Amino acid sequence: MSQMPQQAALPKCPSCAEPVETGDLFCGACGHDLSVVPAAPQDHPTLTMTGSAASGDGVDWPAPEPAASGGTLPAAHLATDLAGTDSGGKPLPADGEPAAPGVRFDRPAEPDEYPLQAPDPRASADVAGAAVPAAEPAQVCVACRAGRVDSDGYCENCGHAQPRERDHMERESGPVAAVSDRGLRHHRNEDSFAVGHTTLPDGTPAALAVVCDGVSSATRPDDASMAASRVAGDILLAAxxxxxxxxxxxxxxxVAAAQAVNALAEEPATAREHSPHQNAPACTIVGAVVTSGLLVVGWVGDSRVYWVPRDAGAPPARLTEDDSWAAQMVAAGLMSEAEAYADERAHAITGWLGADAYELEPHTASFKPDRPGVLVVCTDGLWNYAETAEEMSEIVPPDAAVRPLHSARVLVGHALDGGGHDNVTVAVLPFPAPPQGAVSA
Known part of the structure; x- marks a missing residue:
């Protein structure tokens, strides 16, 4: 089990260096406005690998094309899962306390346990829009093991609600696999993912994974993550x-995923969702594409991609930079990384997909590793329990490249064993992308 970071020393005012209390809006010594968030760091990768470049991997890539419309794709090549975590997991500001511009805080902490939930009917939709037969309702109640479960998902004997299908989802597509779990503390899973594989024009293989983390303080975060992951997966497999x-x-x-999430805000809200203070649906996104010689990552928010080389002597690395309060404090030189991530504001995100997003700045980076390895694409539901690249590499199974589904299960299990305070979603992609049929779960 990973140890939680210790409480950091009091932060200092960036203007006069006097100590300030957590939650202060202004410095008591000089009056400096402490709510102003530093400018985001420039978009650049965290690792320079041998041969790192944005030029490609031997394929004769043309100039970038206009945005694709995202046509219907064969379901056999794309598996999209529905599941959730809250992007943050930290308390909202106190009543009456304004948040800094462009910063999104999450809801207060939830109870230790929630009862089992009724099935989620939305989990039966296919990625390409075609209907998929819904899972048969459980014949025997998971609680009393005697009662019959009705069509609404409740036991006719004891009245206990049955688990949602979205609470735990697993998918594999060729050489890539992903697992998502509700965790132990949240009432639903608000993550979603898409995994898929395809062939490039020169006949070489490519694999991809997209992981989205619903923002719990928003309306319908589960719908937001589902819409974003599906559209992003479609676009990649078409392009x-x-x-x-x-x-x-x-x-x-x-960009297409952001447009899909924005569109949700235009839909009429149901009575259950209506609130004068509701936020637009929102989520974060992180994705990776792996080919025979090139890997590409892209993200908005605080979900991450880690590089774990197969050679135990080679250093692992994190390939993404968080769009978060903590990352901006570190980038501005106001706190050390240990201090920033120990602060209660650490997971306040400064970038997300949604109609009320402060600004959309998709980050992308490409790398040409000089050795084989695996990518771990995950939400903070995992990396909260293995934050550094070294910690992540220690929990990735040594056979992850040939058993990606098993490895994703192991990583999710690590988060659950650590406390499962958040929804957790993990995708594992081997590099270089192997030919179809070269890996097994």
Missing amino acids: LPRGTHPQAAMHEAI
């Missing part, structure tokens, strides 16, 4: 076989 450069395709996919 890569056409010859679009993977980095351009990733940017295109994130």
